Amino acid sequence: MGSILKYDGRYVSRVLALVALYYFTSRLGFSLASVAQQVTVIWPPTGISLAAVLMFGPDIWLGIFLGAFLANITMHEPALAALCIGAGNTLEALAGAWLLRRFAGPAPNLAHVRDVLCLILFAAIISTAVSATIGTTSLCFAGLQPWTHYFPVWFTWWLGDAGGDVIVAPLILTWYYNPYLSLSRRGALEAAALALAVALYGIVISSQSEMFGIAQFYPSTVFPLLIWAAIRFGTRGVTTVNFLLSAIAIGLTAMHMGPFSQMPTGRVLDVLQTFTIIAGVTGLVMSAALRERAESEETEQESRIRLDVVLDNIVDGLITIDEKGTIRSYNKACTTIFGYTAAEVVGRNVKMLMPQDYAAHHDEYVSNYMKTGKAKIIGIGRELEGLRKDGTLFPMELSVAEVKMGRGVRYFSGIIRDISERKNAEKRLQAAHDYQQEIIGDLRQKEVELLRYTQDLKRSNQELDDFAYIASHDLKEPLRGLLTQASFLLEDYKDRLDAEGLRRLHRLQYLSLRMEKLIGDLLYFSRLGRTDLAVQELDVGEAVSEIRQMMDTLLKEKNARVVVPRSLPPVVCDKLRMVEVLRNLITNAIKYNDKPERVVEIGFLEKARAPHGDETNVFYVRDNGIGIAPEFHEAIFRIFKRLENPAASGEEGTGSGLTFVKKIIERHNGRIWLESAPGAGATFYFTIGTIDI
Numbered sequence: 001m002g003s004i005l006k007y008d009g010r011y012v013s014r015v016l017a018l019v020a021l022y023y024f025t026s027r028l029g030f031s032l033a034s035v036a037q038q039v040t041v042i043w044p045p046t047g048i049s050l051a052a053v054l055m056f057g058p059d060i061w062l063g064i065f066l067g068a069f070l071a072n073i074t075m076h077e078p079a080l081a082a083l084c085i086g087a088g089n090t091l092e093a094l095a096g097a098w099l100l101r102r103f104a105g106p107a108p109n110l111a112h113v114r115d116v117l118c119l120i121l122f123a124a125i126i127s128t129a130v131s132a133t134i135g136t137t138s139l140c141f142a143g144l145q146p147w148t149h150y151f152p153v154w155f156t157w158w159l160g161d162a163g164g165d166v167i168v169a170p171l172i173l174t175w176y177y178n179p180y181l182s183l184s185r186r187g188a189l190e191a192a193a194l195a196l197a198v199a200l201y202g203i204v205i206s207s208q209s210e211m212f213g214i215a216q217f218y219p220s221t222v223f224p225l226l227i228w229a230a231i232r233f234g235t236r237g238v239t240t241v242n243f244l245l246s247a248i249a250i251g252l253t254a255m256h257m258g259p260f261s262q263m264p265t266g267r268v269l270d271v272l273q274t275f276t277i278i279a280g281v282t283g284l285v286m287s288a289a290l291r292e293r294a295e296s297e298e299t300e301q302e303s304r305i306r307l308d309v310v311l312d313n314i315v316d317g318l319i320t321i322d323e324k325g326t327i328r329s330y331n332k333a334c335t336t337i338f339g340y341t342a343a344e345v346v347g348r349n350v351k352m353l354m355p356q357d358y359a360a361h362h363d364e365y366v367s368n369y370m371k372t373g374k375a376k377i378i379g380i381g382r383e384l385e386g387l388r389k390d391g392t393l394f395p396m397e398l399s400v401a402e403v404k405m406g407r408g409v410r411y412f413s414g415i416i417r418d419i420s421e422r423k424n425a426e427k428r429l430q431a432a433h434d435y436q437q438e439i440i441g442d443l444r445q446k447e448v449e450l451l452r453y454t455q456d457l458k459r460s461n462q463e464l465d466d467f468a469y470i471a472s473h474d475l476k477e478p479l480r481g482l483l484t485q486a487s488f489l490l491e492d493y494k495d496r497l498d499a500e501g502l503r504r505l506h507r508l509q510y511l512s513l514r515m516e517k518l519i520g521d522l523l524y525f526s527r528l529g530r531t532d533l534a535v536q537e538l539d540v541g542e543a544v545s546e547i548r549q550m551m552d553t554l555l556k557e558k559n560a561r562v563v564v565p566r567s568l569p570p571v572v573c574d575k576l577r578m579v580e581v582l583r584n585l586i587t588n589a590i591k592y593n594d595k596p597e598r599v600v601e602i603g604f605l606e607k608a609r610a611p612h613g614d615e616t617n618v619f620y621v622r623d624n625g626i627g628i629a630p631e632f633h634e635a636i637f638r639i640f641k642r643l644e645n646p647a648a649s650g651e652e653g654t655g656s657g658l659t660f661v662k663k664i665i666e667r668h669n670g671r672i673w674l675e676s677a678p679g680a681g682a683t684f685y686f687t688i689g690t691i692d693i
């Protein structure tokens with residue numbers, strides 16, 4: 001029943017208003033009482049009560065109960081009977097509203113057929129039986145009606161209450177749930193015309209004229225009016241017109257006018273009431289059905305529009321054809337794909353979008369499918385060619401689905417994707433792939449050739465080394481002989497030779513000695529390529545200190561210093577050879593230097609830029625000497641290559657020091673390069689690679 005707060009001023013005023021309305025309308029009803037003084041065929045309070053519970057909730061029961069009690073007690077009924085009847089009427093409204101809510105939803109506005117049917121079944125038929133049974137039994141118990149009259153009284157009671165539920169409740173509910181009226185000028189005019197027609201109906205049926213000789217014919221004229229109201233003004237129109245028509249019919253009958261008053265006495269009001277109920281129900285069902293249909297048409301149209309929007313926005317083309325191949329729908333993407341607009345193709349045969357040879361077989365293919373059910377494309381999808389408006393062909397992917405509509409009509413919908421781009425990309429990819437294969441083939445061949453060259457080179461290097469060794473070794477003997485002979489000559493014949501002879505003999509001795517040196521170098525060089533490395537870890541810093549000590553005299557003599565700016569990391573290498581590399585580079589740095597103070601810097605870099613690319617873990621030997629022009633940066637590594645430079649004219653050498661250095665570095669899988677320019681000093685960089693032991 002809710003909290004105490006619910007019973008506020010609003011509730012009280014609602015209850016009082018309901019009591020008053022109940023009482024007033026019950027008076028109207030009783031004025032038409034026919035079967036018994038307390039039972040009337042027209043009982044609007046039932047409809048009012050039902051609507052009140054639906055609108056304000058079950059708490060309003062008090063108003064119903066008090067209204068019904070008041071209405072009956074004032075009809076000089078015993079208090080107990082009036083109480084029972086009041087309870088019956090209250091129960092009726094509560095049961096009807098509960099059932100309606102339960103089966104038609106919380107707000108049964110009668111806009112749907114389901115609402116109307118629930119109203120008829122649960123309120124008008126079932127709930128009214130409660131009131132009729134309690135009421136009639138009370139009357140009989142109270143002795144106000146003989147038990148023999150039980151059923152006629154029950155029936156009239158039931159019918160009267162049902163009339164209230166069908167005529168009055170819908171009027172209140174439809175206006176309650178939809179109270180606003182917004183009519184256009186034309187709508188208002190039409191409503192006025194309908195009202196006029198209703199009034200005319202009243203005038204005509206009240207005239208009692210014997211048109212067509214059958215007075216009973218007139219009631220049927222309510223139907224056009226109800227249909228008009230239903231079609232043009234919906235549920236509210238129907239409930240209003242229905243209420244007015246019933247009011248006219250009942251009013252006239254009460255005044256003994258109109259067609260119903262002509263009927264056999266006693267049954268007049270029953271017939272009238274039944275007729276009003278039937279007309280009311282018909283009107284309600286019709287307006288609800290019309291509205292549902294309009295709603296579903298609206299939804300259908302809405303979903304159609306939505307579908308069209310979707311179809312027009314998909315990237316793939318979508319075509320629907322019927323069994324004859326006639327195009328029925330064609331989306332926007334198709335226009336882009338084929339070049340035709342929808343207006344140009346819809347209604348025409350789909351063959352227009354196919355190349356000649358395929359089009360020729362299309363009809364045959366479709367009819368064959370119809371007969372045998374054997375499909376080539378349907379449900380599978382495949383690649384075909386399409387024909388554009390401009391006559392060009394393009395590759396497309398087509399997948400077809402069959403759609404069976406009602407009455408055995410079949411449609412085929414095809415999804416089309418223009419795959420020209422993909423095909424082109426595939427072609428390009430293939431070409432790239434072929435090219436790649438070609439290059440790989442070439443590379444393989446080059447690799448084989450390179451391998452052969454390397455092998456050849458190795459062999460010829462080996463041969464060269466062998467030759468150098470043999471040649472220098474074999475040359476040593478006669479050269480030694482030459483030197484000995486020259487020494488003999490100088491010793492034994494120095495008194496007999498003139499100055500010129502002696503000078504030439506000295507020259508011969510010098511040249512032989514030089515040749516011996518050169519041959520020695522050559523022999524050493526060939527040995528560098530042949531002997532194995534004695535690999536071990538070398539502390540480079542320590543090695544530099546040792547070299548510094550070994551060269552102490554020279555350094556002092558030349559006013560030179562060897563500096564190491566930061567500590568040098570150890571390397572795995574052949575120690576003797578590495579010392580030789582450093583000593584050679586340091587010696588050159590001092591030899592080819594015209595500065596009063598010669599500075600040699602030995603360092604290490606994590607990273608350095610070389611002509612052949614970036615290198616890591618690089619050692620360097622830098623001097624402030626005469627420098628080397630870039631065009632000689634390679635030549636200086638060739639054996640016996642010396643550069644002409646007046647600033648270094650006094651320096652002796654065979655031109656093989658750097659050749660040894662390079663050979664040693666290469667044997668250590670390292671690289672050597674330099675940065676230098678005349679007058680700007682020289683920096684020799686080298687790396688030491690990993691050596692297989």
Ligand code: ADP
Binds near residue numbers: 643655
């Ligand atoms: P050598 O010193 O016996 O002549 P190298 O092979 O050591 O033979 O050097 C080859 C030539 O490279 C030298 O003759 C010299 O002209 C040049 N050279 C070598 N090192 C330097 C240097 N640090 N500065 C300038 N020139 C150099």
